[in-house]
Amino acid sequence: MDALEAKRLELQAQLDGGKTAEDRNRMGQFATPTALAREILTHGIRLLPEREKITFFDPGIGTGSFYSALRAVAPEEQIESATGFEIDPHYGEPARQLWQDTPLDIRLGDFTGAAPEGQGANLLICNPPYVRHHHLDGAQKAELQSRTEDACGVKINGLSGLYCYFMGLSHPFMAEDGIAAWLIPSEFMGVNYGRMLKRYLLEKVTLLQIHRYDPQDVQFEDALVSSAVVWIKNTPPPKDHAVMFSYGGTLAKPALSRAVAATELAKEAKWTRYPQADKATQRAGISLGDLFDIKRGLATGDNSFFIMDRDQIEERGLPMECFTPVLPGSRYLPEDEIRADKNGLPQIEKQLFLLDTRLSEDEIAQRYPALEAYLATGKKGEKSVADRYLCRSRKPWYVQEKRPAAPIVCTYMGRSRAGGKPFRFILNQSDATACNVFLMLYPKPFLARATENNPEIMRAVWEFLNEIDEAELVGHGRVYGGGLHKLEPKELRGFPAEDLIARLPETKPLQEQLGLFEKAVA
Known part of the structure; x- marks a missing residue:
């Protein structure tokens, strides 16, 4: 490590220490580690023609980690120019002083309002600010959407983070045939708001490679996101183009890699399936959403008060009659099948009950003085339970959502376990409802009727769900730093169910009646 990089790291630590974690999070300020920056620059230079002069650009330069990496891996005489933008003087001014004796031109200002100059950069490398959409007000979003559409021809979704706008706005700053690398959260690959960014990558440039780091190897100690490096070339995509998807390891030596046809990517909503998946998701004639209403479990407003x-x-x-059984967290459920006693209570060690009554406060006062006294404690204090957001929106404030027991529940967040899956499907034979740490699968009327005639149908469904390949299920969800996987109700609803239907011949007449059979074979 050279002396300037050592000084930069010392400066970075000092400047980070001068800000609160909340301030840095709001502005998306997460510096790129030295080793990762050098790995990316080494790969980027390999994509340029040999000995081509480098015009470097970083629209979110910070203290200059990528420029420092460029100096470390490229001959000095090959670097023709280097430019960067930094919006925050807290970082920009000291960085200017650090690099004052080098060719780097740091411009203090907001890149999103800048105009391109000259022929553009042939090597654009950036770790853009990870600012979530709720930190951008409506006027900012409208201006960013307009400017981005003018810059790259694609209107970014209003729920997108700032990094999506950075990518589109940088388009005219690239030289023809120039190379760009974007170190960004991999979440864009599998969420709805990423659809327009993916359109830009497939239609406006040539998408060369997406390398996704193992989510258990968080690239930034203070940012719990799963990272990817997106490589593009500023030229229209060729016919029959294929994109290299790689995963784990390093850019030079990934753990997995596979070329995926751009035509396949255009049809696939979840790019996080690659390179593990062999092919695009088959468009389901029947999905789980056709068979089940899938809802998140109930949110109590304060579990410690109501459970x-x-x-x-x-x-x-x-009074016990004002309570209903509720499942505990998954760590208290050692088995994936919950049996019930003669009263419908789950036969588990940790039995819990949810305060669930629709009696008015006057009725409670007349019939259950002890309950009246307990509810009164929920109204006391500066931050009383009754004044919490969920509770104050209810009338009366202690009334719970209607979430009856579901025959199958699913953990919707989890990490891959040795010999197991991040999501557990649990067969619930009890009358216990569940809180919002679970997804609840309620059979649609035709499936419920079939189940009444043959209770083993629900067991067959449960067995099918537990046989789903882990990569397939994970590919329908999303992943965060540290290997935390998440599966939203709508993502589970979209999972193909034709193979499940093949196991359930009892439902065929009802499928035909509802038009589902024709839908499946059309």
């Missing part, structure tokens, strides 16, 4: 075990209920003298 108790039997001992706590008895100690407070509360």
Whole structure:
């Protein structure tokens, strides 16, 4: 490591320490580690013609980690020019002083309002600010959308983070046939707001490669996101183009890699399936959403207030008839099948109950004085339970959402476990409802009727769900730093179910009646 890079790292630590974590998060200021920056620059230079002079550009330069990496991996005489933008003087001014004896031109200002100059850069490398959309007000979003559409021909979704606008706005700053690398969260590959960014990558430039780092190897200690490097070339995509998808390891030595046809990518909503997936998701004639209403479990407003075990209920003298059984968190469910006793209670060690009554406060006062006294404690204090957002929107404030017990529940967040999957499907034979740490699968009427005639149908469904390949299921969800996977209700609804239907001949007449059979074979 040269002396300037050592000084830059010392400066970076000093400047980061001068800001709160909240301020840095709001502005998306997460510096690129030295080793990662050098890995990216080494790869980028390989994509340029041999010995071509480098015009370098970084629209979110910070203290200059990528420029420092360029100096470390490229001969000095090959670097013709280097330019960067930095919006925050807290970082920009000290960085200017650090690099004052080098060719780097740091411009203090907001890149999103800048105009391109000259022929553009042939090597654009950037770790853009990771600013979520809710930190951008409506006027900012409208201006960014307009400017980005003018710059690259694609209107970015209003739920996109700032990094999506940076990519589109940088388009006219690139030289013809120039190379760009974007170190960004991999979430764009699998969420709805990423659709327009993916359109830009497929239609306006040549998408060369997307390397996704193993989500358990978080690239930034203080940013819990899963990272990807997106490589593009500023030239229209060739006919029959294929994109290299790589995963894990390094850019030079990925753990997995596979070329995927651009025509396949245009039809695939979840790019996070690659390179592990062999082919695009088959468009389902019937999906799980045709068979189940899939909803998140109920949000109580304050679990510690509304959920108790039997001992706590008895100690407070509360009426058991005002409670309903509720499942505990998945760590208290060692088995994936919950059996019930003769009263419908789950046969598990940690039995919990949810305060769930629709009686008015006057009725409670007349019939259950102990419950009246307990509810009164929820109205006390500066941050009372009754004044919390969910509770104050209810009438009365202690009324819970209608979420009856579901025959199958699914954990919607989790990490891959040795010998297991990040998501668990649990067969629930009890009358226990579930909170919002679970997804709840309620059979549609025709499936419910079939199940009444043959209870084994639900077991067959459960067995099918647990046989789903982990990569397929993960590919329908999203992933965050540290290997945390998440599966939203709409993502599970879209999972193909033709193979499941083939196991359930009892449902064929009902499928035909509802037009689902024709939908499946059309």
